[in-house]
Amino acid sequence: MPEESVFNRITREYYQLTSSEKKLANFVVANGQRTQSMSISELAAACGVAEATISRFCRRMGYQGYSAFRLSIAASTAARPDTSPLSGEIQPDDSVPILCSKLAGAEIDAIRETQALIHAESIQAAADLLLSADKVLCMGQGGSMLLAQEAAHLFTTTFPSFFPVPDSHMQVISAVSLDEKDAILFFSYSGTTKELIDVLRIAKARGTKIVLVTRYPGSPGAAFADVVLQCGSTEGPLQLGSIAARIAQLYLVDVLFSEMCRRDLDHCRQHRELVADALSEKHV
Helix, strand or coil, rough: CCCCCCCHHCCCCHHHCCCCHHHHHHHHHHCCCHHHHCCCHHHHHHCCHHHHHHHHHHHHCCCCCCCHHHHHHHHHHHHCCCCCCCCCCCCCCCCCCHEEEHHHHHHHHHHHHHHHHHCCCHHHHHHHHHHHHHCEEEEECHHHHHHHHHHHHHHHHCCCCEECCCHHHHHHHHHHHHCCEEEEEECCCCCCCCHEEEEEHHHHHHCCCEEECCCCCCHHHHHHHEEEECCCCCCCCCCCCCHHHHHHHHHHHHHHHHHHHHHHHHHHHHHHHHHHHHCCCCCC
């Protein structure tokens, strides 16, 4: 069995790290190729942490020292599937073609990383859970709410039991009315927002099934979920507005939707044709 990627280890352990270790983790995940050629003092200066913090971090990740950690970064970076050479940070002197290439590279990398993180049994379990629910509420906060609305729109074309709940107050109110026959599909890249925890705690107490789409399977929100679907992206958990992170989550939505449709393709085609016919009446 191949050794676990250092990036996956960091993601799994992220919410057990200290604040200084999180600064280090964010830098390493976002700058893997650069990190593998840096000395421990250079990395400490770049992250604004002490060298002792790096040594402690390496041991926490299961490495004997910084040299072994750096070798693992090199191996994990090389093992990333077809990582784009033009998916790095935007620079002031980038031309428009270079800008386009970097953004396309970052978004392609996010999808490929998500594909590598998908466990078939998790997709199947999520599909089972959502198909058996009387009602599925799609929720998120901030930019993640846009994803929840997009997901609800897609699923409703075939499965009329899906509904978006865009307001954080309404999410709490709605959670109170749910029971064990219902489900929540929640989107949260970090898995740590207070609003997320408030809603999931209520839903869990009422026996409601929960599917969480997140980058961090070890996050506080994941502890409430029946199924966690992990998306891939190389950004830190508190970076806002990343299109690549959203595309990674939309890819997961597409996979989940396709798995649900696959189980009864004839019914899904018929229902989507009915929806298409109804919508065609709205055009002049």
